[in-house]
Each structure stands twice: as C-alpha cells, then as structure tokens.
Amino acid sequence: MMSMFPYLIAAWVFLVGCYGLVTSRNLIHAVGCLAVCQSATYVLLLAVGYRDGGTAPVFSDLKPGSRPVVDPVVQALALTDVVVGATVTAVLLALVLQISKLHGTVDPDELSELRG
Numbered sequence: 001m002m003s004m005f006p007y008l009i010a011a012w013v014f015l016v017g018c019y020g021l022v023t024s025r026n027l028i029h030a031v032g033c034l035a036v037c038q039s040a041t042y043v044l045l046l047a048v049g050y051r052d053g054g055t056a057p058v059f060s061d062l063k064p065g066s067r068p069v070v071d072p073v074v075q076a077l078a079l080t081d082v083v084v085g086a087t088v089t090a091v092l093l094a095l096v097l098q099i100s101k102l103h104g105t106v107d108p109d110e111l112s113e114l115r116g
Helices: 005-023 027-049 072-103
Strands: none
Touching: 005 027, 027 072
16 A cells, blocks of 8 residues: 555645646636646656665666666656746746736636637
8 A cells, every 4th residue: 555655645636736726716826736736747756766775876886786776767757847847837927927917817707808
C-alpha cells in the first residue's frame, strides 16, 4: 500500500485542482486551480523516479551496479515541468489582466463579448 501512496496523493491533488477549476467563478482562481493540477504532475514524476535507498547518480566513485541510484531523467523532467508550469501560469495571468482591463471583470459569466 505504501508504494501506491504517492500515486494516490497525485490523483487527489489533481482532482482537487479540477474541482476548483470547474467550480471557479473567477479567472484568477481558475488559473490558480490549473497550477494545482499542474503540481500533481510533480508528485507523479517524483514518485516514478523514486528508488528506496537510492543515491545521487554520480558514478565517479562507484562501481556500476554496486548500489541503487535514482533516475536523473525523471528529475530533469520534473524540473522542466516546474519551469513550464510557471511560464504557463504567468502567461495566463497576463491574459486575465488584459481581460480585466478590457472588460472590467474577471467573472467568466459576465464576459458576454467572448461568446460565439
């Protein structure tokens, strides 16, 4: 059961973010909830790359296969995910700011000009 715990936490964080996104009546809140959904991927990636008793993947003083190491590719993907998530959040907040300046509201129900 403990090996499934990080995956359950990632699913729970994702579902909480999705619930907030669906029930949001504010665009800034929606962007925050999307960032929470994104943070579930950090937990998932770190759970995939975790090795019990693993050390840093520096092989200068180790014989290959002498002890377990963590996967550096998963760590690089998690770092990339953080950078992409911060960039997407910044762009979405800039768009919300422009919508607020143009329409005077951040409530999605009041933005009738955006309907097709």
